Amino acid sequence: MDVRALVFDVFGTVVDWRGGIAREVRRLLPGLDAEALADAWRGRYVPSMDRVRRGELPWTSLDELHRTSLDELLAEFGVPGVPEAVRNELVLAWHRLDPWPDSVEGLTRLKDRYVIASLSDGNVALLVDMAKHGGLPWDTVLSAELFGHYKPDPEAYDGAARLLGLPPERVLMVAAHVGDLAAARARGLRTAYIHRPREHGSAAAPPPETDPEADVSVASLTELAAQLGA
Missing domain, CATH: 3.40.50.1000 (HAD superfamily/HAD-like)
Incomplete structure (x- = not known):
């Protein structure tokens, strides 16, 4: 070529991505099913971008889309009270x-x-x-x-x-x-x-x-x- x-x-x-996110979930949210949360979070990846693609959202960075998906998932996983600092750290797990x-x-x-x-x-x-x-x-x-x-x-x-x-x-x-x-x-x-x-x-x-x-x-x-x- x-x-x-x-x-x-x-x-x-x-x-x-899966190993890294699961590792950080285990560190920051002990007791939660880390692999399940990692898979569910990644599962929101394409649907969240599709909302931008369809014009339902203005251009939105992946960090912002990850944060919105995380907030929804924490409620679904029964831990809606996770502190703001921990949520921010979880989003930054995608950077590491x-x-x-x-x-x-x-x-x-x-x-x-x-x-x-x-x-x-x-x-x-x-x-x-x-x-x-x-x-x-x-x-x-x-x-x-x-x-x-x-x-x-x-x-x-x-x-x-x-x-x-x-x-x-x-x-x-x-x-x-x-x-x-x-x-x-x-x-x-x-x-x-x-x-x-x-x-x-x-x-x-x-x-x-x-x-x-x-x-x-x-x-x-x-x-x-x-x-x-x-």
Whole structure:
């Protein structure tokens, strides 16, 4: 592939959102079912963004959407009296997610040969904090916040190529989610699928091992680096 830049989905592709959120729930709300709350919180992710997409809400950052979802879930989980400081700390848990074991090495190798950037629904502050926390060596942070559109809106993929100064076919979208890749392909980007079987925990239905429509399917970012000669 004649690509110059790689852009990455982050939650689930580069970092372990479920493990990180469950860990912080156990720390801050002992006695609660941490995995269940993490799953339920992530379950509100797309519906909350859809409200922005449909125009029911003005542009709203992911931090703000996470906070609204958290307030609703704490009531549903029977702990409506959680203090404000704890709620704020839980929202910031999304800023402190740990990379998958192969992520930093794979990104570092890819950075030697390509421009690498996030392309995430996370807001800029969240992504910068996450990069500092986990040592993610982005060349730049691209966020839905920059375009005023959440993925899979075409403006996110078009905007990434535009800001990188490249035609779409010279940008490779990397994700663990086939829907994200399908939307990127529809805008002319090349695509790479990363198989992350532990993203939703061992009890969940496993994701597909490959994406037949992607240019490449791999099991890790280090494997992607090897396939791309990095």
